[in-house]
Amino acid sequence: MPGRLALLTSAALLAAATLSAADTAPLEIGIKAQAFVPAEIHVPAGVKVQLHIVNSDDLPAEFESTDLSREIVVPAHKDVKVYIGPLDAGRYRFFNDFHQESQGWVVVDPK
């Protein structure tokens, strides 16, 4: 019985690890003087990618994308990570919900 439990646990852990693992290294997007740097990042189609959003301002920001259904507060001088994809080719807009003039694009290049 404990053996089966261990097997189940490791299977579940493996499944969770596969689920949360990104297909590539995290891509960094900075927030500097309330602007996204770079404002356009390229991502291959059909892969899961992790974005690493680093806020170096004194102000909190909210990284939001209705195109990607992503939404996360990035406190001042903090960084956060979010998964996106696997995505189809196309352009996906993101913006700072606390400063809506700042926006950027995730550009998914066709395979």
Added chain:
Amino acid sequence: MFATAIIVLREVMEAALIIAIVLGASRGIAGRGRWVSAGVALGVVGAGVVALFADVITNAFSGDGQELLNAFVLLAAVCMLAWHNIWMSSHGRELASEMKSVGHDVQAGSKPLTALMVITFVAVMREGSEVVLFLWALGTAGSAASMLAGGFMGLVVGVLIGVFMYQGLLQIPMRHFFSITGWLVLLIAAGLAAQAAAFLNQVGWLPALGSSLWDSSRLLDQSSIAGKMLHTLIGYTARPSGIQLLFYVLTLGIILGLMRWVGHRHAAGRAA
């Protein structure tokens, strides 16, 4: 100042619409005003706490704190909305006929009043914490006057939209009233479940199951005021992923199924 007002308005409107519909859907139940007010008060406190501890929450659960907190409170709200609707499927008819005959609030038996409080609390806390963070950012940037004026304007207009929504609901004739508010509650619940799915996908706990199943952003931009309104009311998403649609449909199906089942059982019990 105007830009500030718009941002605050968008957040306040989301909470106000949900509260208006919950108030409509619980019409005639004695004590609902007190419980909804308690939910608003707790939500305001909760919003302050979430904003104050944004750093701590962000770092919690190895960096997944925000998403997990959001998914948890959203799913809690979905359960409460489901409870309300299931309760109404066995009590709604009596409520409507008693209201017509006595013309005032009904002291029905065990009522889902806690549900009303939790739903209100979640709506106010989620939207409120963003307002607090946003206004705080604006205040530290040195535009305190614009922050206060814009924030106040946004708050007032947002609340007014909720009041109009509620007044509009009251125009519905009593014999259709609870079936319409029931559908509104159901659609809000499905939309919130889809949002929870997006948060769980954001931290990699759920697969996306396909991106952009459709793209209606040219038809109705989800970040516009109308888009945001429909996002709150029916869960409108311009470019949904598979997991969002799956959660939406499953939530709709499960709540509807339970409502029908409880409603039939109740009708059979009364006939016997």
